[in-house]
Amino acid sequence: MEVDPARQKTFPDFAANREKIGIPYVCVTRLRKQGNQLFYELAGGRQIPVHRIYNSVIAFDWRGDLQVEWAGHPNWFFLLSKFSTPFFDHPSVPRTLFLDQVAALPDGLDQWVLKPLFSFAGLGVVVGPAREQIEAIPPAERGAYILQQRVDFASVIETPHGRTKAEVRVMYIWLDRLTPVTTIVRMGRGKMMGVDHNKGMAWVGGSVALQPAT
Numbered sequence: 001m002e003v004d005p006a007r008q009k010t011f012p013d014f015a016a017n018r019e020k021i022g023i024p025y026v027c028v029t030r031l032r033k034q035g036n037q038l039f040y041e042l043a044g045g046r047q048i049p050v051h052r053i054y055n056s057v058i059a060f061d062w063r064g065d066l067q068v069e070w071a072g073h074p075n076w077f078f079l080l081s082k083f084s085t086p087f088f089d090h091p092s093v094p095r096t097l098f099l100d101q102v103a104a105l106p107d108g109l110d111q112w113v114l115k116p117l118f119s120f121a122g123l124g125v126v127v128g129p130a131r132e133q134i135e136a137i138p139p140a141e142r143g144a145y146i147l148q149q150r151v152d153f154a155s156v157i158e159t160p161h162g163r164t165k166a167e168v169r170v171m172y173i174w175l176d177r178l179t180p181v182t183t184i185v186r187m188g189r190g191k192m193m194g195v196d197h198n199k200g201m202a203w204v205g206g207s208v209a210l211q212p213a214t
Contacts, residue, residue, distance in 0.1 A: 001028055002056040010056070011144060026050075028057055037067050082095045082117050082146055094149040100142035127191045157187055159203035167193045168209060183209040 005014050005025040014025035028042045031050065054071040086095040099114075106112065110128040119125070126133060127150065137145060155163035167186045172178045183208050188198040193210040196202040 001026055001031070005056075009054075023054065033066075036065050038140040048180060080114060082148075085148065086146060094151055096146050097147040098143065099137070100139070101136070101145055105134060106118075106147075111150045113150050115146050115148060117144050117146060118144075125192065132184055144176075155189075159187075161202045162189075164189055164203055166191075178193050183211075185209045 002008055002010075002025060003012070004027055005011060009013070011025075017023040018025060025181075026040045031043065032047070039047040040048055040050060044149045050068055052069040052071060055073065082096075085093065088096075088138070109131060112129065114129040114134060115125040116124040134147075137181055153165035153167060155165050157164040157166050164187045167188075169184045169186065170180050171182045171184070173181050186193045187207070188204045190198040190202055190204075
């Protein structure tokens with residue numbers, strides 16, 4: 001389930017899942033609720049009952065006692081999101097502040113990142129914000145932003161186009177406990193990782209990470 005899946009950057013994933021293992025991709029606007037059941041409609045008008053949803057919508061609220069099983073409930077985004085980061089106090093977690101709780105802006109703003117709390121794919125993120133950019137946010141809206149100390153990625157991957165930065169992400173499955181199941185490495189030389197921030201560059205993008213057998 002996604003918003004207009006055919007226009008998403010992740011559409012190749014949706015298409016491959018449908019082709020290889022038969023999981024259809026459905027736009028959230030095609031879902032229909034009848035009682036406590038969900039259906040989606042095929043082109044000929046046939047109603048297909050939905051029993052299990054792999055949810056790819058970043059912010060989505062479907063409340064009620066629905067007869068569906070979620071593979072990634074929409075509410076998880078709010079549980080495991082940037083909103084939780086200011087509450088972590090650990091050497092591996094960048095210092096993070098709710099913007100509306102910042103009495104005085106820190107010095108060296110070039111080493112900080114301004115982020116909207118509930119955004120995705122780097123939308124609205126400002127690396128090294130100017131004081132004027134922060135002060136332009138109305139006080140009533142500052143609770144929806146965080147200031148986070150910038151992480152300086154090291155350029156450690158040798159490529160034909162020079163050294164490239166790498167970010168390792170780990171996917172977990174959450175059953176009775178969190179279990180790491182796979183990894184992805186994202187490489188880039190832009191200010192941030194991701195497709196939109198590394199356009200026109202070579203030897204950037206996503207790849208798998210292989211762990212030696214033990």
